[in-house]
Amino acid sequence: MLKIDMHTHIIPEKLPRFAEKFGYGDFIHLVHHRPGFANMMKGDKFFREIEANCWDPKLRITEYANFNTQVQVVCTIPVMFSYWAKPADTLELSKFLNDDIAQTVNDHPKNYIGLATVPMQDTKLAIQELERSKEIGLVGIQIGSNINDLNLNEEQFFPIFEACQDLGMALFVHPWNMMGFKAIERYWLPWLVSMPAETSRAICSLIFGGVLERLPNLRCNFAHAGGSFLPTIGRVEHGFNCRPDLVAIDNNVNPKNYLGKFWVDCITHDPVMLEYILKTVGTDKVTLGSDYPFPLGDLEIGAFIEEMDLPKETVDAIFCDNTLDWLNLSKDQFL
Numbered sequence: 001m002l003k004i005d006m007h008t009h010i011i012p013e014k015l016p017r018f019a020e021k022f023g024y025g026d027f028i029h030l031v032h033h034r035p036g037f038a039n040m041m042k043g044d045k046f047f048r049e050i051e052a053n054c055w056d057p058k059l060r061i062t063e064y065a066n067f068n069t070q071v072q073v074v075c076t077i078p079v080m081f082s083y084w085a086k087p088a089d090t091l092e093l094s095k096f097l098n099d100d101i102a103q104t105v106n107d108h109p110k111n112y113i114g115l116a117t118v119p120m121q122d123t124k125l126a127i128q129e130l131e132r133s134k135e136i137g138l139v140g141i142q143i144g145s146n147i148n149d150l151n152l153n154e155e156q157f158f159p160i161f162e163a164c165q166d167l168g169m170a171l172f173v174h175p176w177n178m179m180g181f182k183a184i185e186r187y188w189l190p191w192l193v194s195m196p197a198e199t200s201r202a203i204c205s206l207i208f209g210g211v212l213e214r215l216p217n218l219r220c221n222f223a224h225a226g227g228s229f230l231p232t233i234g235r236v237e238h239g240f241n242c243r244p245d246l247v248a249i250d251n252n253v254n255p256k257n258y259l260g261k262f263w264v265d266c267i268t269h270d271p272v273m274l275e276y277i278l279k280t281v282g283t284d285k286v287t288l289g290s291d292y293p294f295p296l297g298d299l300e301i302g303a304f305i306e307e308m309d310l311p312k313e314t315v316d317a318i319f320c321d322n323t324l325d326w327l328n329l330s331k332d333q334f335l
């Protein structure tokens, strides 16, 4: 059986010192301080230690073989988005990251599928890099749950989503730049509390702002099973019904109408929650994701799903078919 992990992160082994090159900013750089490990540095500040499986495509293929997973959809680590920088500089950084991912896909076409990053803070440059990404063989883009604190329904982003739809590029929305970060830093709460809220913020913005309504063929997938959106859909719908003056001002379609129109990954770490997610969005809209190689991810790549009592068709759909649908790819190219 073909198994595709659609939520994984990768970074080039060597990054230019963009902060020195551009003369400002806390751009990420890597310090390879011991064999097989590197420190990600944000300016002078330590961000996190990563291992070679964050940059070495061959090592990753070997590790994935332990979990019978042949294909990885790779995208950058959200801290690399750098939407805060001057647009031309984010474009240059994005090109560097996208070229690296394209190279990985090109070297191992049966093992890798690539998603790009684009300078979302500049509509024109984002579309330019979106088009180029398609030309170099990437099949979609990963974007943040907000862009420099702006919600995704802001008009400036609409042409980018429209271009995604027109070009047939898929969209993967990943939480980052987490709300309330400073106030709740203790206990890792930005990752445990804000990240799921960020993803719900992104879905609600795209629904209530009418983006999904205006772009019915935009293929969106939301990280971490849609964060807190699906578990709170009853509340979201009730808010829409009881305060339309606040909620339904830009789109009068009930938010529940969008269930089954977008994809979410399966990263719930919880069989009961996954069953609920499958019921809520449909068995054809949940995709195998892991968040590899990071510790908060499901690093056994869906093992908990195999242990659940799901019909074989559902497992096959999650592990393979639904991701191929989302990315509009055919199975043959990986066999």
Ligand SMILES: [Zn+2]
Residues within 6 Å of the ligand: 007, 009, 174, 223, 291
């Ligand atoms: Zn992730």
